[in-house]
Amino acid sequence: MSAIYKDPHRPVNERVADLLSRMTPEEKFAQMHAYWLILSGDGNHRERTDLSDEFAGVAEQADLAERLKLGIGQITRPLGTHIVEAKEGVRAANRLQKTLVEETRLGIPALFHEECLVGLLCKDATLFPSSLNYGSTWDPELIERAAAAIGNEARSTGCHQGLAPVLDVSRDVRWGRTEETFGEDPWLVGMMATHYVKGLQGKNRDLLATLKHYVGHSFSEGARNHAPVHLGFCELNDTFLLPFEMAVKLANAGSVMPAYHDIDNQPGHSDEFLLTTVLREQWGFDGLIVADYGGVSLLHQHHGVSHDAAESAALAFNAGLDVELPKDDCARHLAQAVERGLITMEKIDEIVARVLKEKFRLGLFEHPYADENKIELQSESTVRIAREVATRSITLLENDGTLPLKGKPRVAVIGPTADDPLALLSGYSFPVHLIISDMLEQTSQVVTPLEALREQLGSDNVRYAKGCHIIEKRMAGAPVFPGDSGGKPMQQSPVSFDTSLIPEALQIAEQSDVVVLCVGDLAGLFQSGTVGEGSDTDNLMLPGVQQQLLEELLATGKPVVVVMTGGRPYNLGGQEDKVAALLMAWAPGQEGGHAIADVLTGQAEPEGRLVVSVPKSAGAMPYYYNHKLKSGGTPFAFHFGSRYPFGYGKTWTTFEYGTLKLATATVENQGGEVSASISVTNNGSAAGSEVVQLYIHDKVASMVRPVQELKAFQRVHLKPGETAVLTFTVPTDMLNFTRRDGQRVVEPGEFEVQIGASSGDIRSRGIVTVKGDTRIIKGNWRMVGHCEMKL
Structure with missing residues (x-):
């Protein structure tokens, strides 16, 4: 038997x-x-x-x-x-x-x-854009489709668990792993993560998504890898636990991975309160908790909380x-x-x-083997989704009218990232991730911006010069692994400061109508690159001599269109007002060159909106839009703030907003909903889309609240002269915050409703009053609102 x-x-x-x-x-x-x-x-x-x-x-x-x-x-x-x-x-x-x-x-x-963060991490799998690209689309359903495509590639190779997505909420862009995040807003991170998990796992959860890094990993001391985190539970719960709670409760995530750091001296891998009390007992998580690589041994090797x-x-x-x-x-x-x-x-x-x-x-006992003849990588539909994510995530920050490029101009394509396939990839893509193992790059499927522009504009109209290096030779390994002390000499930074390639770049710029300057960084683990896991920074200047290259090109008088790729935003040294245009493409993956060329030439609209603020300087860090009023100091510090705020992005047209209208001026706390309507009109000459964003500010609360918090958004596509009316509905549950006793509560009182084009461009405001008693939020509370749109 x-x-x-x-x-x-x-x-x-x-x-x-x-x-x-x-x-x-x-x-x-x-x-x-x-x-x-x-x-x-x-x-x-x-x-x-x-x-x-x-x-x-x-x-x-x-x-x-x-x-x-x-x-x-x-x-x-x-x-x-x-x-x-x-x-x-x-x-x-x-x-x-x-x-x-x-x-x-x-x-x-x-x-x-x-690994499944930016595609299945194996040879010949589709190389998807980074998580910052995912977030910048402001389209959770698109990211669900992308994750489903990644999941299909993974299943076809016999993978049962994907170590993704990353739910860390960006707080300080000096942190190397910023590229792995969906952005700086906890609710938006939760929305993107929820849809990513749904897509990756499928309806039957037959492939386990893994939520990481649980929790607060992105608010490390000095934005340094593995560094301690200084947080009380209220902020931990409202900002960093919220996305995990959403993905567990709304998407039935199958796995969770603790983080390497300690919070208030308690290492994540031995935190019974977070791993058991919160995750399993309070949220009802029923999956597997898996260690981050080597995380258990760090309890004695680095943290010193055990003997062996x-x-x-x-x-x-x-x-x-x-x-x-x-x-x-x-x-x-x-x-x-x-x-x-x-x-x-x-x-x-x-x-x-x-x-x-x-x-x-x-079903492993019944179906333990994968069919080697049914492996499906790089299918047309999967590559098409990767390209769509890349294209729709590209964010236009500046434009003096030079873009989109018209006709067939003579274009000088210059810069260290213009023809480097690795510059389009993030740290958890297969070719970049294996640099640490001295593996050769596998980038034949990557289309660079130079290749795509030559294809679209014709080779005769495109000339190229590298201009400078970021890193001349990619090396495996790190100067010093975390925890090392003495006995090992620090290696020098791999970043190049060679300026010998600049003269050639200036020469071809002089012979062209417009310059497309491709700058940014290179992902690489443990300081083998300028961004990525263990590749943190102390400033927001472009690595190497890229700033010098930019300034000398601007001095030619030619219009300079800057295309920035990479895993964090960089400043242009005060030259933002002098460039003809500035595009942020993040790490757009194998189809990134096509996506960039499509936007530059007007084949596609720049639909992206920032999900991380671009700080004025590293001195503003940590900076995020949903800060407290006193975060800027008293008096307000000159270096604090952001030139390009969360939610910001230009397009080929402009939009006019009407006056915010509240359905009712008061709502009941229990079961209530805040309903706000606004009209949006395309008052420009081109068709385009706008991401209409709704923020809330709790005017008086028993604890300090942020100046604003994203609670809803909706993209609207409009032809010139066309108007849409958007009606947002936000459950009162979403007005909650964490009290000192650890309970989420919604307090009665006045809330300011803000609707605008970004966190820094609020077009209309209104006040709604929540009536009733203070209410404790437990169980499966309402975490998501909705929007109805009428043209």
């Missing part, structure tokens, strides 16, 4: 209980961690070792084959670890899975995970962790932790039951 756990017709809970009862302690421990392997189709797999092992203080292990006989919880990035053809990689993963399913005592399959690996494992798993990633650095000491009384077998059983439940629910 077959075992209960092998019967797909039995309830999942029965199957879990049966299998758990058959497992030895060592087999249970094996389900609580992963292995990071270089897989081989002949079964001769080997463990991956690199600088991250040195970073975490972990030595190479032996006897892999023997350890695999116990089974394994997850396999880390089977296709994303090294350059391997997708079919070969799937074949190798299937070979390993066959060993686990057919050659171990219990036949428990492994769950495979990959066994104690670190006990701290993390007792706090709520389910699976250690990427390997078993600490989980391999669980037997010792049990023996020392640091963790109980009852807790082990609780954790392993959750792991097994997901494996049964995902």
